[in-house]
Amino acid sequence: MIEDIRCPICGSKTTIPTSKKGPNIGGQFHVCTRYPECKGKVAVESQNGNIVQAADFSERTYTSMAIQASGLVKRYSEEVLAVDGVDLNIEANTVYALLGPNGAGKTTTILILTTLLQPTSGSASVVGLDVVRKASDVRRRIGVTFQEMILDVELTGRQVLDYHGRFYGMKKAQRKAKISELLALVELEEAANRRVSTYSGGMKRRLELARGLMTEPEVLFLDEPTLGLDPQNRASIWDYLRNLKEQRGLTLLLTTHYMDEAEHLADRVGIIDQGHIVVEGTPRELIEQMGSDSIRIAGQGDGEKFIEEVRSLSFVQTVTTGDDLIQIGIDSGNKRLPEIVSVANNCGFVIEDISVTKPSLSDVFLKYTGRQLRDK
Amino acid sequence: MSAVMTLWGKHMQKLRIHPEEAFGMVIQSVLWVVLFGIGMKSLLGVTVGGGDAYMTFMVPGIVALTAMTAAVGGGLVWLTERIMGIVKEYLAAPIPRISILGGNALSIITKTLFQSIIILVLGVLIGATGNLDPLGWLGGIVLLTVYGLGFAGIALAFASKTNDPGSYHMVIFLFTLPLLFLSNALYPLESLPKWMEICARLNPTTYAVDGMRQTFMDSSVASSGGDYIALWICFVVLAAFAVICMSLAYFVFKRSIR
Ligand SMILES: Nc1ncnc2c1ncn2[C@@H]1O[C@H](COP(=O)(O)OP(=O)(O)O)[C@@H](O)[C@H]1O
Numbered sequence: 001m002i003e004d005i006r007c008p009i010c011g012s013k014t015t016i017p018t019s020k021k022g023p024n025i026g027g028q029f030h031v032c033t034r035y036p037e038c039k040g041k042v043a044v045e046s047q048n049g050n051i052v053q054a055a056d057f058s059e060r061t062y063t064s065m066a067i068q069a070s071g072l073v074k075r076y077s078e079e080v081l082a083v084d085g086v087d088l089n090i091e092a093n094t095v096y097a098l099l100g101p102n103g104a105g106k107t108t109t110i111l112i113l114t115t116l117l118q119p120t121s122g123s124a125s126v127v128g129l130d131v132v133r134k135a136s137d138v139r140r141r142i143g144v145t146f147q148e149m150i151l152d153v154e155l156t157g158r159q160v161l162d163y164h165g166r167f168y169g170m171k172k173a174q175r176k177a178k179i180s181e182l183l184a185l186v187e188l189e190e191a192a193n194r195r196v197s198t199y200s201g202g203m204k205r206r207l208e209l210a211r212g213l214m215t216e217p218e219v220l221f222l223d224e225p226t227l228g229l230d231p232q233n234r235a236s237i238w239d240y241l242r243n244l245k246e247q248r249g250l251t252l253l254l255t256t257h258y259m260d261e262a263e264h265l266a267d268r269v270g271i272i273d274q275g276h277i278v279v280e281g282t283p284r285e286l287i288e289q290m291g292s293d294s295i296r297i298a299g300q301g302d303g304e305k306f307i308e309e310v311r312s313l314s315f316v317q318t319v320t321t322g323d324d325l326i327q328i329g330i331d332s333g334n335k336r337l338p339e340i341v342s343v344a345n346n347c348g349f350v351i352e353d354i355s356v357t358k359p360s361l362s363d364v365f366l367k368y369t370g371r372q373l374r375d376k
Numbered sequence: 377m378s379a380v381m382t383l384w385g386k387h388m389q390k391l392r393i394h395p396e397e398a399f400g401m402v403i404q405s406v407l408w409v410v411l412f413g414i415g416m417k418s419l420l421g422v423t424v425g426g427g428d429a430y431m432t433f434m435v436p437g438i439v440a441l442t443a444m445t446a447a448v449g450g451g452l453v454w455l456t457e458r459i460m461g462i463v464k465e466y467l468a469a470p471i472p473r474i475s476i477l478g479g480n481a482l483s484i485i486t487k488t489l490f491q492s493i494i495i496l497v498l499g500v501l502i503g504a505t506g507n508l509d510p511l512g513w514l515g516g517i518v519l520l521t522v523y524g525l526g527f528a529g530i531a532l533a534f535a536s537k538t539n540d541p542g543s544y545h546m547v548i549f550l551f552t553l554p555l556l557f558l559s560n561a562l563y564p565l566e567s568l569p570k571w572m573e574i575c576a577r578l579n580p581t582t583y584a585v586d587g588m589r590q591t592f593m594d595s596s597v598a599s600s601g602g603d604y605i606a607l608w609i610c611f612v613v614l615a616a617f618a619v620i621c622m623s624l625a626y627f628v629f630k631r632s633i634r
């Protein structure tokens with residue numbers, strides 16, 4: 001049966017077959033990318049990318065969350081608690097970055113969300129589908145690139161994409177069209193018929209990105225997408241990723257231990273440390289709470305007294321310490337510098353190093369974990 | 377099913393990229409047929425009827441060795457994909473887990489049959505007397521497939537367990553030669569000491585070889601004088617062998633992808 005149906009948000013009309021499924025599909029919502037006016041809001045239910053039934057928003061509680069997790073725990077062994085109660089609510093059509101040092105539990109979280117690992121406890125869903133109970137449906141609708149480069153280097157770039165499409169049951173013509181589109185996107189057309197073993201690191205990463213997009217996923221997971229790449233290649237990957245979100249309405253969850261990557265790319269950042277998300281927000285929110293400027297001081301002497309005195313100053317917004325570093329969030333660094341120095345002198349605190357910087361996510365990280373996040 | 381075929385296609389493509397790998401394995405068997413066959417023919421000719429009879433007797437044994445080596449070696453593809461992490465691409469795809477095992481088993485069987493048939497044809501060319509009934513060959517291919525599946529199972533189980541290609545190669549060696557010598561592949565069962573005969577009767581290779589002598593070969597020429605094991609017993613024993621080993625592979629494989 002063919003029926004005219006309206007997208008409940010944008011009102012645009014489409015003709016769809018409704019015979020396959022009734023109205024009760026149980027929370028499988030599709031991001032309305034066909035109707036740009038909807039701006040990625042959830043509008044219609046779908047199955048395998050075909051619109052099946054418009055959702056009635058007045059009577060349903062629906063979720064526009066592309067990724068949800070609550071109380072996610074993964075314990076590898078008695079000693080290793082890799083993920084320790086992670087909650088996530090990631091809206092559709094956003095870029096979310098999990099920022100944290102090595103061993104924070106980022107990869108483990110990604111593996112759970114992409115159905116490769118079962119959580120010890122807690123639950124998670126992707127596009128409204130439970131990652132444990134509906135694993136196979138989830139797999140159909142996501143794309144992944146893993147932290148390590150995983151490529152059959154004996155094959156050509158084109159073959160890598162083609163086999164990937166075949167595993168997802170794509171038809172030949174469909175694969176062909178998609179491959180040429182993606183090769184153009186990641187600028188690998190010339191290298192497409194060469195063996196992957198002849199590719200540079202950046203080319204391999206771009207090929208992996210294309211592979212992740214091959215099956216038109218709604219959500220793309222990227223585990224450290226620019227790990228080990230030089231600045232130029234990183235910048236081009238960032239460009240592709242930003243475009244994906246804006247032009248294709250994708251939801252992106254990426255992990256990184258580069259704070260500039262999170263700052264550049266993400267709409268929202270979750271800082272993860274020792275299996276917890278310690279703080280979450282837009283990069284701006286997170287940075288602004290640190291004050292508009294930040295003074296970093298290293299020195300010797302009665303640090304505690306000094307910190308106490310500094311805290312009592314009216315213009316000081318935050319004081320954080322860690323790794324022998326005192327960090328003061330302040331309204332205007334240059335103006336207040338002399339005052340801070342004189343407070344230090346009065347307390348007998350000997351300054352060895354002092355600098356004024358604009359706060360960054362690494363300062364946020366320091367504040368919430370007491371440790372520095374170093375780019376390796 | 378399409379995932380099995382896709383994986384199979386990918387493995388075949390890799391084989392085309394590295395034909396020397398398959399080629400090297402065939403060479404080994406070719407040397408067996410030519411050197412060992414000709415040497416033994418002059419040495420043992422009398423005991424087993426003389427002339428081409430020994431060739432006819434021996435070629436199924438070498439075919440079994442070829443099949444065993446090819447099947448066990450075929451597990452290396454899976455081991456490599458596991459070590460390189462390519463298995464994650466499969467695990468993230470919406471395909472049944474068992475199709476990964478199935479695709480591997482299918483590509484192993486393909487290589488096994490391909491190499492075995494080369495040796496068979498070569499054996500016939502050199503002087504073994506083949507069976508003129510095509511049904512016999514069909515039966516032989518079934519026997520070979522089931523026999524190969526058994527070793528594919530052992531190979532896939534081991535390749536799911538280890539992370540070291542070096543120890544894998546060791547196993548190929550440790551496995552194949554004793555299984556060849558402790559069977560009826562090179563000499564008649566009746567001529568063996570009692571303990572060896574018992575070993576041989578517990579060895580699936582014996583049933584594969586005896587079955588092949590009755591199917592691929594002219595059974596009257598391949599005969600060593602003693603009685604053949606009934607063909608249906610060969611089928612049943614080998615089928616059981618295949619089922620047990622593939623189940624083992626599935627069990628170990630399941631645990632390895634957690
Ligand atoms: N397969 C595993 N078995 C045991 N421990 C693991 C395994 N994978 C990761 N870990 C441990 O879990 C913790 C989190 O690891 P991971 O999720 O890889 O962090 P990240 O990706 O943030 O670097 C680390 O302490 C790591 O050593």
Ligand SMILES: [Mg+2]
Nearest residue numbers: 106107108147
């Ligand atoms: Mg990681």
